[in-house]
Amino acid sequence: MTNKIPLPPPYNRIYRHKVLPEVNHDENSRMNFIANLNIHVGNVLFPGVSRAYKNEVEPDFVKKFGRKPKTSIEVRNIIKDNKIYQAWSAIRRNTMEMRHQIGRSIVYRQIDKLIDQSKKLSKTNPENLQLDKNVKIPNYLSAIDNHCMPGSYYTEVTEKDISAPANYEAGHFTTVAGGTGPKSDIIGRAMANWIKENNSKLNPKVIYDIGAGAGINTLPIAQAFPNAKVFAIDVAAPMLRYGHARAVDMGVDNVIFKQCDFEFSDFKENTADLIISAMFFHEISAKSMRNIFRNSLRLLKPGKLMIHMEQPNFDEDTEAFEKFVRDWDAWYNGEPYWAKLHSLNIVEEMLQVGFDKDKVFETSQQIDRHDESYPSWSGHFSRHAHEAKMRADKIKSNPKNNGGIYMFGAYK
Numbered sequence: 001m002t003n004k005i006p007l008p009p010p011y012n013r014i015y016r017h018k019v020l021p022e023v024n025h026d027e028n029s030r031m032n033f034i035a036n037l038n039i040h041v042g043n044v045l046f047p048g049v050s051r052a053y054k055n056e057v058e059p060d061f062v063k064k065f066g067r068k069p070k071t072s073i074e075v076r077n078i079i080k081d082n083k084i085y086q087a088w089s090a091i092r093r094n095t096m097e098m099r100h101q102i103g104r105s106i107v108y109r110q111i112d113k114l115i116d117q118s119k120k121l122s123k124t125n126p127e128n129l130q131l132d133k134n135v136k137i138p139n140y141l142s143a144i145d146n147h148c149m150p151g152s153y154y155t156e157v158t159e160k161d162i163s164a165p166a167n168y169e170a171g172h173f174t175t176v177a178g179g180t181g182p183k184s185d186i187i188g189r190a191m192a193n194w195i196k197e198n199n200s201k202l203n204p205k206v207i208y209d210i211g212a213g214a215g216i217n218t219l220p221i222a223q224a225f226p227n228a229k230v231f232a233i234d235v236a237a238p239m240l241r242y243g244h245a246r247a248v249d250m251g252v253d254n255v256i257f258k259q260c261d262f263e264f265s266d267f268k269e270n271t272a273d274l275i276i277s278a279m280f281f282h283e284i285s286a287k288s289m290r291n292i293f294r295n296s297l298r299l300l301k302p303g304k305l306m307i308h309m310e311q312p313n314f315d316e317d318t319e320a321f322e323k324f325v326r327d328w329d330a331w332y333n334g335e336p337y338w339a340k341l342h343s344l345n346i347v348e349e350m351l352q353v354g355f356d357k358d359k360v361f362e363t364s365q366q367i368d369r370h371d372e373s374y375p376s377w378s379g380h381f382s383r384h385a386h387e388a389k390m391r392a393d394k395i396k397s398n399p400k401n402n403g404g405i406y407m408f409g410a411y412k
Helices: 025-065 072-079 083-108 111-122 163-176 186-198 218-224 237-249 286-299 320-332 338-343 346-352 385-389
Strands: 206-210 229-234 255-259 272-278 300-309 360-365 405-411
Touching (some): 025 072, 025 320, 025 385, 083 111, 083 163, 083 320, 111 163, 111 237, 186 218, 186 272, 186 405, 206 218, 218 229, 218 237, 229 237, 237 255, 272 286, 286 300, 286 338, 286 346, 320 338
Parallel strands (some): 206 272, 272 300
Antiparallel strands (some): 300 405, 360 405
16 A cells, blocks of 8 residues: 655645736646646656666666766666656656646736736836846847746747746646745745844845846745845846736835846945845856856955855765756756756855855755645645655755755855
8 A cells, every 4th residue: 555645735725916817717627737747746656767767777777888877868868768767757748838838828818917917016116127128138048948938938928028927926836736835935935034044143235136037036035124125136027027016916115126137237346235046047057157156246245145045966975867867857848057057066166256265155944834825734845856855865964955945155
């Protein structure tokens, strides 16, 4: 008899604000189906892939080459013909495609209404939305459809468009099976907790959130530091329009949604008390990441903090199969920079741009869920939970492996 897997929270329990698309009965049911399918892919199907690799794929490689695979590429080349793996991989990819198909259909049938609502809300604090039509979309973004989202974050299909972020937030629930909370802001809340717990005297007045998108994880930071001026920085105008309207409806008025490329931004030197990002660097090139580190060092005031939440990079003891599983999104989910980030030594990258050795760090923070709007019977999930389980037997003192979210940063 197998252990029962908890159900995810139902889709109708997510936080409803005025620019989140409404769903009918059938759309709600489909969202719930995709969320449950994601759980099934990670918790029921993936163990079969692990067994197939251990019992069939890896032994065949050892027999042929006299050693175990060393890289994720080697694993990819030998596992791609395995039928069990093929089934798992195809279904996992299809869950993302289904997410965008249903999300976009929901958004487009009510896009005029959503845009009108966005315009009405944006009349409050209009100075907090600063768009610049001259901002160029970086090549690392324009070359792909991020995580299979047609047109990525920045494409506009109509005037004052907000369809991309509306689709992104509506469908995000299905990808993580509700695991980031009713407001999808669990990362921002965890980061705010870490900053407060470890920097009691920080009291930031100016905060830059890089690649903030619609500001979903910016708002908890802004609420944690209500006296700060928080810049939610992004190159995508639709995300910023949506984020501004969303913030207004949620009563957060200290966030400025600013369209610019932070890599080349001309903010004045020594103006920032805090620079943050949440799941941003895996979507940009390594070259751009280094430029952003350099610019962050220039912008930070002496003694102030830069901290980023991201995918943890590989350790020396990370086995080839784990590398392959964690790199899967780079090949099959529109995340081409994901694998490169895994291979970098983040501490060394920060040192190379000029941060001091005794001021750089890696850390983690346990997740603070606060999911009161979810039913008590629902479980908590992550799309990458099966990857985390692969690290369960590793050293818990490693900040990347203690069960919390991984972060890195530096003080100036």
